[in-house]
Every structure is written in structure tokens, then in C-alpha cells.
Amino acid sequence: MNTRMQYLISIAIVGGLSTGALAGTQVIHQQGRAFSVESITVKKGEPITFLNDDSVPHNIMSASAGNEFNLGSQPPGSSTDVTFKQSGDATVICAIHPRMKMTVKVLD
Numbered sequence: 201m202n203t204r205m206q207y208l209i210s211i212a213i214v215g216g217l218s219t220g221a222l223a224g225t226q227v228i229h230q231q232g233r234a235f236s237v238e239s240i241t242v243k244k245g246e247p248i249t250f251l252n253d254d255s256v257p258h259n260i261m262s263a264s265a266g267n268e269f270n271l272g273s274q275p276p277g278s279s280t281d282v283t284f285k286q287s288g289d290a291t292v293i294c295a296i297h298p299r300m301k302m303t304v305k306v307l308d
């Protein structure tokens with residue numbers, strides 16, 4: 201493979217990544233022991249990224265029927281994608297901080 205070919209391939213990879221970011225997995229931030237939004241709407245099967253950009257660990261989870269998950273304790277700086285399988289409203293909480301609560305509205 202020549203140098204020009206390698207160059208074009210690296211451009212394609214970077215381009216693909218930025219396009220993906222624009223098309224947009226939605227990101228929920230966790231700062232100051234709070235979610236960045238009170239509610240978010242997502243299509244069934246599309247991931248949401250839960251990013252712990254706080255200075256303390258969080259344990260994001262949901263007990264809503266059909267959308268149960270538990271990410272366990274996540275240290276600052278970690279992020280995890282969650283896909284919601286059941287349409288309707290899912291309540292997402294932090295098991296460590298009772299005041300952290302948000303609603304994910306899942307559309308068919």
C-alpha cells in the first residue's frame with residue numbers, strides 16, 4: 201500500500217467517526233450529582249450514552265418494566281451506551297444519589 205492510499209484511508213476513518221458523532225448518539229452527562237436533562241426522547245433500539253463526567257462514581261440503573269438495566273458503580277470519566285427495548289416511559293435513577301432521576305421516553 202502506498203503512502204497516498206494510507207492517507208486516504210485515514211481520512212475516511214476520521215470522516216466516518218465525525219459523521220457518526222453528528223448523526224448523534226445522545227449523551228446524558230452527570231455533573232454535580234445531577235443528570236444533564238430531566239427527560240430525553242429516543243427511538244426504541246437506539247443507544248443513549250451515559251457519561252459520568254462528574255468527580256464521584258455513579259450507579260445508573262432502571263427498574264422500569266422491559267427496560268431494566270444496572271450499570272453498576274461507574275468511576276468518573278467512564279461512559280456506557282444503553283439501548284432501550286420497550287416503548288413508553290422509563291425512569292432512570294442513580295442508586296447512589298436518590299435525587300438523580302430522569303425519564304427516557306422510548307418511541308416505537
Ligand SMILES: [Cu+2]
Pocket residue numbers: 233257258259294295296297300
Ligand atoms: Cu450518582
